[in-house]
Amino acid sequence: MLLAHAGQRTFKCVRSEVLVTPTELEELIHAGTPPRILDVRWQLTEPDGRAAYEKGHLPGAVYVSLDDELTDHDVAGRGRHPLPSGAALQAAARRWGIRDGDAVVVYDDWNRAGSARAWWVLRAAGLADVRILDGGLAAWTGALDTGVVRPEPGDVTVAHHDLYAGALPTLSADDAAALGSRLADARAPERFRGEVEPVDPVAGHIPGAVNVPSTSLLDAHGRFRPAAELAEALGDTAGAYCGSGVTAAVTVAAQAVLGKDAALFPGSWSQWSAEPSRPVATGG
Secondary structure, three states: OEEEEEOOEEEEEOHHHHEEOHHHHHHHHHOOOOOEEEEOOOOOOOOOOHHHHHHOEOOOOEEOOHHHHOOOOOOOOOOOOOOOOHHHHHHHHHHOOOOOOOOEEEEOOOOOHHHHHHHHHHHHOOOOOEEEEOOOHHHOOOOOEOOOOOOOOOOOOOOOOOHHHOOOOEOOHHHHHHHHHHEEEOOOHHHHOOOOOOOOOOOOEOOOOEEOOHHHHEOOOOOEOOHHHHHHHHOOOOEEEOOOOOOHHHHHHHHHHOOOOOEEOOOHHHHHOOOOOOOOEOOO
């Protein structure tokens, strides 16, 4: 664990506890004790990544559906991607072959959104050793496998069955409102300003929030920026939201790289904008 400095601020940098480089992952695979690798390809415009997974994935990687396995669409009033129950997540994790004590590596092919969601959900459920492949699939230079991996069932037991009150902090809508300028909106600037809204019924943002697009926390190669740059971008923000709680997990992961426990508003704008009594801000 390193101490890094940004201006006059000092913070703990725990990058290696949140992220794994492709080189480190390849070494783990060849060492004979590979982590369980999860392929979590998801995009807002292409939520099902199974076909892409079957065409080429990391050796041993199991496909995870963000919409079907990291979300519970039966939950009402909590946005477009409500958190899954711990029981459902445990059953899914066992299908993925995860055993108690396993290290887990998650990756995606789009702006770290799918992998950050998986990282957050698994960590909130109580799994201790979960890391994001820094740079995602594009950073991997090793061989790719095709087809479908069907592992032997695992026996993992999750510690938290209510992820809204799990091992990682969350925000209710009222909590998010109370944060004011310490709340980061992880969406694109034009959505934050209310100029466009491609998904939700109302355009704009939570009053007082500041815009920190999740993509601004990544470099041109999709890797998380150096700690000092992350600290500068995130400032004193302590919570994050986005459209439906997915890309905001990238922001929370970036805070974790700095050793900070930022809170996630899982329902995000999709929950906020669906409640008519909530105020809406527009502009910069």
